[in-house]
Amino acid sequence: MSTQGYDVAVVGAGMGGLATACLLAKAGRSVILVDRAPVAGGVCQSLAIDGLRFDIGATLLPGFGPGGPLATLCQRLGISLSTKECDPAFQVALPQHRISLWATPAAWWREIRREFPDEEAGWRALWSELEDLAAERERALREVPPLPPEGWGNRLRVWRVVTMGPASPATTHPGGMLKRSMATSFRVTMLRHGLGQASQRVLEAGLGYLLLRDADECSTLEAAVALQRVRQGVVAVAGGMAAVVEALVGRFQQDGGQLRLETPVARILVDGHRVAGVVTEGGETIRARWVVANVPPDVLTGTLLPPRRGWFRRRRAVDGPWHPVQVAQAMLLAVPEALLPSELSGHCFVVGDPQRPAREENLVFIRTAPAGDEGQAPGGIRCLTVGRFVVRRAGCEDDAMASDLLEAVDQIVPGVASAMVFHRLLTPAALAEAWGRPSAAVRYSVDTRDWLGERGLPHRLGRPGLFAVGEWTYPGRLVCNVAEGAIRVADQISESA
Ligand SMILES: Cc1cc2nc3c(=O)[nH]c(=O)nc-3n(C[C@H](O)[C@H](O)[C@H](O)COP(=O)(O)OP(=O)(O)OC[C@H]3O[C@@H](n4cnc5c(N)ncnc54)[C@H](O)[C@@H]3O)c2cc1C
Numbered sequence: 001m002s003t004q005g006y007d008v009a010v011v012g013a014g015m016g017g018l019a020t021a022c023l024l025a026k027a028g029r030s031v032i033l034v035d036r037a038p039v040a041g042g043v044c045q046s047l048a049i050d051g052l053r054f055d056i057g058a059t060l061l062p063g064f065g066p067g068g069p070l071a072t073l074c075q076r077l078g079i080s081l082s083t084k085e086c087d088p089a090f091q092v093a094l095p096q097h098r099i100s101l102w103a104t105p106a107a108w109w110r111e112i113r114r115e116f117p118d119e120e121a122g123w124r125a126l127w128s129e130l131e132d133l134a135a136e137r138e139r140a141l142r143e144v145p146p147l148p149p150e151g152w153g154n155r156l157r158v159w160r161v162v163t164m165g166p167a168s169p170a171t172t173h174p175g176g177m178l179k180r181s182m183a184t185s186f187r188v189t190m191l192r193h194g195l196g197q198a199s200q201r202v203l204e205a206g207l208g209y210l211l212l213r214d215a216d217e218c219s220t221l222e223a224a225v226a227l228q229r230v231r232q233g234v235v236a237v238a239g240g241m242a243a244v245v246e247a248l249v250g251r252f253q254q255d256g257g258q259l260r261l262e263t264p265v266a267r268i269l270v271d272g273h274r275v276a277g278v279v280t281e282g283g284e285t286i287r288a289r290w291v292v293a294n295v296p297p298d299v300l301t302g303t304l305l306p307p308r309r310g311w312f313r314r315r316r317a318v319d320g321p322w323h324p325v326q327v328a329q330a331m332l333l334a335v336p337e338a339l340l341p342s343e344l345s346g347h348c349f350v351v352g353d354p355q356r357p358a359r360e361e362n363l364v365f366i367r368t369a370p371a372g373d374e375g376q377a378p379g380g381i382r383c384l385t386v387g388r389f390v391v392r393r394a395g396c397e398d399d400a401m402a403s404d405l406l407e408a409v410d411q412i413v414p415g416v417a418s419a420m421v422f423h424r425l426l427t428p429a430a431l432a433e434a435w436g437r438p439s440a441a442v443r444y445s446v447d448t449r450d451w452l453g454e455r456g457l458p459h460r461l462g463r464p465g466l467f468a469v470g471e472w473t474y475p476g477r478l479v480c481n482v483a484e485g486a487i488r489v490a491d492q493i494s495e496s497a
Contacts, residue, residue, distance in 0.1 A: 009288035014042025016470035017294030023490035025255035036264035044241035063480025122194035134228035330387035334422035364408035
């Protein structure tokens with residue numbers, strides 16, 4: 001069976017696919033958006049259980065500030081969401097320290113003085129270096145032509161900026177700070193500024209959640225970009241990410257887009273060299289001039305694309321080592337509001353052992369639904385999502401996982417185990433089921449390059465007409481990164497003849 005042709009077929013209605021589809025429909029393209037799950041949103045979903053609603057995917061949302069990708073997306077689509085600024089953006093709890101990342105400089109430095117009085121000078125020097133780096137990177141990025149670059153002149157300009165070559169604007173800055181910061185791990189920079197172990201754990205915890213990398217794994221530039229994004233403001237959306245998804249779906253349909261849920265795509269149709277549409281598992285052929293894939297890389301390369309014989313190195317981008325290295329474990333809790341400490345921020349990262357890096361088992365996130373969000377829970381009760389990202393391995397016992405997570409919450413909410421009114425453990429398998437992706441993997445072991453402080457891949461995959469959007473593509477893992485990528489891809493397609 002074959003349906004009429006569309007301009008664009010988008011496979012996957014996660015934030016990446018949804019945002020791209022909305023922008024293209026708004027630009028007047030005919031778009032079909034296909035997802036195998038019964039609801040749109042992918043990872044950005046909430047689970048409704050017994051009158052409680054839990055956000056299980058994204059909740060910490062940078063990028064809504066002026067010029068931020070999520071603000072730009074909403075503005076271009078004419079969507080207005082009810083948002084509330086989260087200040088502090090997050091809190092880190094160590095056995096001997098509790099520190100909140102306040103947006104207001106005075107409050108932030110008061111916090112540093114209270115917790116790390118001997119290290120204030122080091123913190124100030126580090127903070128100012130990170131600010132300079134993030135600003136310098138912004139400046140360098142403005143020199144980069146649209147990606148991927150068209151023509152040799154533009155390729156040369158991109159190459160110069162990326163390699164910080166002789167004509168790069170970045171090296172005109174004293175000392176070529178960008179280049180150095182790309183080659184220096186964040187750990188080395190923290191040590192250079194004299195930050196002690198506890199201070200390092202605080203920053204590591206934030207990066208662990210934002211980037212799923214620790215201070216040895218990420219460059220100073222990458223850390224600067226991620227932390228700066230958060231410092232520019234984080235918001236909570238009333239109704240959670242489900243409200244964002246609902247608004248996008250509504251806009252897409254108003255603009256004439258076709259949404260097909262419960263329709264798994266079996267393969268991408270290739271006609272000669274160019275993609276020509278998709279074929280669903282039900283055997284329907286949907287013809288389209290462009291295909292935008294918003295699926296995990298193993299689905300794209302292992303299932304959707306026909307194998308192709310050697311072509312240029314870009315094929316490495318789709319044939320990479322996509323085995324997930326980290327999976328999410330989560331627990332849903334509902335507790336009486338009165339039990340929550342008044343200073344608890346919406347996102348709290350608990351580092352159990354300050355002697356070890358804040359990562360994997362040693363970093364638990366506790367996300368609290370905003371007070372007064374009536375869609376979440378009845379009055380007097382607050383919903384919490386507690387979890388961590390761990391290396392995938394066999395034999396992880398559910399009971400051990402549950403007691404580790406509860407122990408971390410107990411540091412913040414003493415007596416939680418006896419006071420909670422609801423709890424449910426979500427294993428990686430249960431999360432995979434809820435998210436509609438083959439595993440709950442959130443970090444892939446990919447041979448990526450530092451793209452001016454953001455890791456990832458380009459959106460074009462070497463087949464004419466085929467684009468990729470989403471968490472695993474350039475430029476990153478957060479929803480704002482995914483939105484930024486979607487805007488780029490939508491612009492490239494809408495500008496094509
Ligand atoms: C536990 C957790 C916490 C997070 N917290 C935050 C946070 O606080 N802040 C933040 O900004 N980000 C956060 N993130 C990251 C953020 O959620 C993701 O970056 C974003 O949601 C990914 O969207 P996506 O479009 O790339 O993919 P997905 O959401 O994975 O969407 C992919 C879609 O493709 C569909 N699909 C797959 N295969 C097929 C097929 N064959 N046919 C049709 N459809 C198919 C799936 O059903 C799914 O709907 C978090 C992620 C996790 C896992």
